[in-house]
Amino acid sequence: MGKGGKASENGSAFPAPKYVSMDDVREHNRKGDSWLMIEGKVYDISRWGSKHPGGAKILNHFAGEDATDAWTSFHNDKDYVKKFMKSLYVGDVKDKEESDLQADFRALRKHVEDSGLLKTKPWFFCLHLGHIILMxxxxxxxxSYMGATISSFVLGAMILAVAQAQAGWSQHDYGHMSVFQSHKINHIFHHLVIGHIKAASSHWWNFRHFQHHAKPNVLKKDPDVDVAYLFLLGDYVPKSWALKKKGFMPYQLQSSYWFLIGPPLLLPIYFHVENLMFVFKRRDWVDLGMTITFFLRWFYLFGPVFGGWGVFWLYMFTRFLESHWFTWVTQMSHIPMKIAHDDNMDWFSMQLATTCNVEPGYFNDWFTGHLNYQVEHHLFPTMPRHNLHKIVPQVRAICKKHNIPYRCKTLYGAFADIVHSLKKSGDIWYEARHEG
Known part of the structure; x- marks a missing residue:
């Protein structure tokens, strides 16, 4: 411990504290001048973004705020991370406050850690990856047996689409660091699964998905709701765009053309374009190389049967089928929920307002990659998905105590609510545009 320093509970040393107020923290809330509070300590992260594994944007999303619960939820290796935080230390908050809800959630988080619910069952993920390879x-x-026929093309694509959808849930596990204790090994497997099996960039996924988890359904902070040129979501954006006469789509019909340009095109078109733009812009040649190995494998295996163009169309048809599966499952828990600008809600309230669950069951769990436990997954993003069901009663109890709605739907009901929500938002746009 350095001279004049003090030891934290885990033995790491911070400089002798000086005290700042939460009002001081809130003033540093912009790019290039960003402070945030974690566990009562304030850190200047203005220049740390380029070094942060999750990127600068996710840090800036919490500038001027209490980021304790977000930081705790994203990091299982807190002692290791704190070594890097010492140089960013500004001071201790002298007037920090903790609501009853925050206290209850933080007690639940400690229970999760103490109960071993963040520990993995290796056999679960071995079997899951194994069944993808078998498909x-x-x-x-x-x-190979049927040769180049329409039947082999369609049946092969259907089997490959199932494998690709399940590989999507698998890479999601590794990306959230919820499989191995070692972050390095998780990163390696994430590169292998999303790159070699899924033909996508690991860093691109991290860039998008961690922002989504940090501020779900928050405009200008969650890239998953940044789709206004095609679809208007929630209540605020439709009215705002109508009054400003922005956009070019007939948004009053979006619940209908969703079926034409939403699920059918998300993976075959939008994600390919965005993924390639990200990789070339960042010059991420490692991720590009992993993607190339996917196509080399596909052309080597299926090229002798279908030929070059045949393999291309097999790939695109597989993505077309998978895209419907992926889009409905990933959007069922978010599009019908609150979508608005950041109002600095606490972590628990924010996740409950922007996510909902789908009923459990063997098929639903497998079909959704356990994303039917979306509430619990957003509260504890590093928890292995086979443990999510174990924490449901405690989350429900906190919701009941603090009068917070806990929404759980049938799978069909969750899908239908996507369309209902698009219809509602389209009507808001049309009425505001007509009145204007």
Whole structure:
């Protein structure tokens, strides 16, 4: 411990504290001048963004705020991370406050850690990855046996689409650091699964998805709701765009054209374009190389049967099928929920306002990659998904105590609510545009 320093509970040393107020913290809330509070300590993260593994944007989303629960939820390696935080230390907050709700959630977080609910069952993820590989082998064997026929093309694509959808849930596990204790090994497997099996960039996924978790459904902070040129979501954006006469789509019909340009095109078109733009802009040649290995494998396996263009269309048809699965599942828990500008809600309230669950069951769990436990996953993003069901009663109890709605729907009801929500937002736009 350095001279004049003090030791924290885990033994790491911080400089002798000086005290700042939360009003001081709130004043540093912009890019290039960003402070945030974690566990009562204030850090200047103005120049740390370029070094932060999650990127600068996710840090700036919490500038001027209490980021304690977000930081705790994203990091299982807190002692290691604190070593890097010492140089960013500004002072201790002298007037920090903790609401009853925050205290209850933080007590629940401690229970999660103490109960071993962040520990993985290795066999679960081995079996899951194994069944993806078996489906790809099955598709190859079927195509090789049947030859270049319409039946082999369609059946092969269907099997490959199932494998790709499940690989999407698998890479999600590694991306959230919820499989291995070692972050390095999680990163390696994430690169392998999302790159070699899914043909996408690991860093691109991290850039998008961590922002989504940090501020779900928050305009200008969650890239998943930044779709206004095609769809207007929530209550605020439709009216705002109508009054400003922005946009070019017939948004009053968006609940209908959703079926034409939403699920069918998200993976085959939008994500390919965005993924490639990200990789070339960042010059991320490692991720590009991993993507190339995917296509080399596909052309090597299926090229002798279908030829070059045949493999291309097999790939695009597989993505077309997978895209419907992926889009409905990932959007069912968010589009019908609160979508608005950041109002600095506490972590628990924010996640409950912007996410909802779908009923559990063997099929629903497998079909959604356990994203039917979306509330618990957003509250504890590093928790292995096989443990999410174990924490449901405690989360429900906090909701009941603090009178916070806990929404759980049927799978069909969750899908239908996407369309209902798009219809409602389209009507808001049309009425505001007509009145204007």
């Amino acid at each position: 790809e082998i099955a598709a190859y064997c079927l195509v």
